[in-house]
Amino acid sequence: MRPRIPTQPPQPNLNAAMQERARxxxxxxxxxxAFYKVDPAWRRxxxxxxxxxxxxxxxxxxxxxxxxxxxxxSLMGTRADxxxxxxxxxxxxxPFRELASAIAGTRMxxxxxxxxxxxxxxxxxxxxxxxxxxxxxxxxxxxEERLVIDPTEAxxxxxYPFIKTREWYQLSQHARQGMMDEHIEVGRKYPSVRLxxxxxxxxxxxxxxxxxxxxxxxxxLDLVQELRESSVSMYTLQDTPLFTCINMRLDEALDALGGPxxxxxxxxxxxxxxxxEVCPLxxxxxxxxxxxxxxxxxxxxxxxxxxxxxxxNRCSHARGPLSEGQVNHEECSVTCPWHYGEFDxxxxxxxxxxxxxxxxxxQVEIREGKIFVGTxxxx
Ligand code: FES
Numbered sequence: 001m002r003p004r005i006p007t008q009p010p011q012p013n014l015n016a017a018m019q020e021r022a023r024x025x026x027x028x029x030x031x032x033x034a035f036y037k038v039d040p041a042w043r044r045x046x047x048x049x050x051x052x053x054x055x056x057x058x059x060x061x062x063x064x065x066x067x068x069x070x071x072x073x074s075l076m077g078t079r080a081d082x083x084x085x086x087x088x089x090x091x092x093x094x095p096f097r098e099l100a101s102a103i104a105g106t107r108m109x110x111x112x113x114x115x116x117x118x119x120x121x122x123x124x125x126x127x128x129x130x131x132x133x134x135x136x137x138x139x140x141x142x143x144e145e146r147l148v149i150d151p152t153e154a155x156x157x158x159x160y161p162f163i164k165t166r167e168w169y170q171l172s173q174h175a176r177q178g179m180m181d182e183h184i185e186v187g188r189k190y191p192s193v194r195l196x197x198x199x200x201x202x203x204x205x206x207x208x209x210x211x212x213x214x215x216x217x218x219x220x221l222d223l224v225q226e227l228r229e230s231s232v233s234m235y236t237l238q239d240t241p242l243f244t245c246i247n248m249r250l251d252e253a254l255d256a257l258g259g260p261x262x263x264x265x266x267x268x269x270x271x272x273x274x275x276x277e278v279c280p281l282x283x284x285x286x287x288x289x290x291x292x293x294x295x296x297x298x299x300x301x302x303x304x305x306x307x308x309x310x311x312x313n314r315c316s317h318a319r320g321p322l323s324e325g326q327v328n329h330e331e332c333s334v335t336c337p338w339h340y341g342e343f344d345x346x347x348x349x350x351x352x353x354x355x356x357x358x359x360x361x362x363q364v365e366i367r368e369g370k371i372f373v374g375t376x377x378x379x
Contacts, residue, residue: 027321028122028147030093031198033159033209034100035075035082035116035243042111043258050259053108058250058262060102061086065276067095069293071151072253073245082115084253085245087157087211089149093119116241118161120198120209122147126173127180148319149196151296153247154213158220160242161206168235179232186230190223192216206238217244266379273363275374281366284308289323295375299362302345304329309345310362310373317341317355 042050064070068090075082088096096119103109125146168176187195196211214220227233248256251263266272276294278301284290288303291313300313300323309332313323320338327334328342333351335342341355348361363374 027091029149030090030096031120031122031149031209032086032088032093032096033116033118033120033211034086034088034096034114036084036086037082037113037115038084038108038257039111039113042108045259047260049107051262053106053111054254054257054259054262057103057106057108058254060106061099061250064095064099064102065293066278067293068099069149069151069296069298070099071157071296072248072250073157074248074253074256075243075245076256078244078246081241082243083257085157085159085243087151087159087245089151116243117204118159118200118206118209119204120200120206121203122149123199125197127177129184146197148314148321149198150298150314150319151196152194152213154194155215155247156213156217156220157245157247158212158214158217158242159209159245160239161200161209162239163207163237165235165237168232171235179230179235183227183230183232186226187223189226190219192219193223268379270379272377272379273374274377275365275372278371278373281369281371284371287327287329289327291321291323292373294362294373295377297360299373300334301364301371301373302327302334304332304345308364308366308371310364311343311345311348312359312361314359315341315343315355316350316357316359322359 042053045053061070061072068088070089071087073085073087075085086099088099090096100114103112123146187193192214193216194213196213198209198211200206200209212220212223249263255261255263264272274295276292278284278290278292284301284303286303286306290301292299292301298313299310300321302309302311302323304327311322313321315322315336315338317336317339320336320341322334322336322343325334325337327345332345333342334345335353336355340353341350342352343349343355343359344351346361348358350356350358360375365372365374
């Protein structure tokens with residue numbers, strides 16, 4: 001059973017205390033960007049073998065969905081030396097190693113080259129985000145949110161690693177903050193572009209790996225071009241390679257590689273249910289909570305007096321982990337551990353505190369003594 005974190009009832013004017021509490025409780029995440037390229041020899045295999053190899057690879061990748069947040073992207077048509085990205089986010093780095101080995105052990109793994117690999121972690125910024133919303137992009141992102149990556153459904157992801165010059169690190173904090181203020185101001189002009197900054201110092205060859213999500217590639221182009229004119233750009237040593245990645249379902253991203261299609265055919269607007277087996281019901285008793293990953297989202301599962309509820313584990317206020325919050329069994333609610341926003345576990349509705357937006361809920365079923373969590377996807 002997860003230990004309970006003692007909380008206090010929500011009180012007004014506790015912003016500083018709340019921030020400090022969130023600071024203490026927030027866990028950093030590990031992030032991996034694994035770019036693969038297929039050996040052309042695979043495309044000359046008999047069609048049946050290609051289809052079986054894709055199906056096997058898909059099953060292996062999907063089997064890791066319980067352990068990490070995993071998003072597939074295709075680079076077919078956007079980049080010559082990489083064709084598939086698996087963006088991976090986890091609480092510890094071990095699942096990354098296990099997934100890489102499992103992929104290497106498949107039939108298709110014999111034809112996959114690791115074109116690029118970046119390993120990084122989330123971290124608080126060293127700089128103050130001096131905007132009305134406390135945000136680079138103007139969408140209300142807070143300092144805690146920078147520690148928790150919660151990918152959107154944006155169609156494009158732009159990824160690049162970069163290194164700053166050593167002269168940058170010799171500047172005073174005041175001088176660097178001034179240049180970052182200018183940089184942040186430029187970013188705020190492009191609200192359609194959402195930034196995920198991760199840090200790689202000492203973990204891998206680069207210093208930062210940044211990933212921008214957007215539906216508007218031209219906004220990203222304009223943003224990058226405008227940032228070239230900012231003072232901080234003078235202190236960039238390297239910011240290539242740059243990857244334009246297209247958000248796709250895993251079966252579609254694998255089909256984009258070639259071979260006979262294995263993707264389920266779906267018409268636009270069609271609704272499908274996706275279910276994930278979690279664990280035997282006997283292993284999840286009353287009062288317990290746990291998290292799983294379903295369709296690129298972290299889901300919190302709660303057992304309240306024998307009744308099961310599942311909802312998006314990321315608080316709608318600033319992505320606090322609801323599964324680590326205080327559960328009220330009588331009210332059937334959970335209070336976020338970061339700033340005490342309270343949610344109804346049955347409906348996901350925001351019912352008290354600083355929160356004003358609901359969180360998504362998920363279906364829960366017991367089948368032959370096992371817990372399944374499901375959601376509906378509209379294509
Ligand atoms: S993150 Fe602020 S109340 Fe949950």
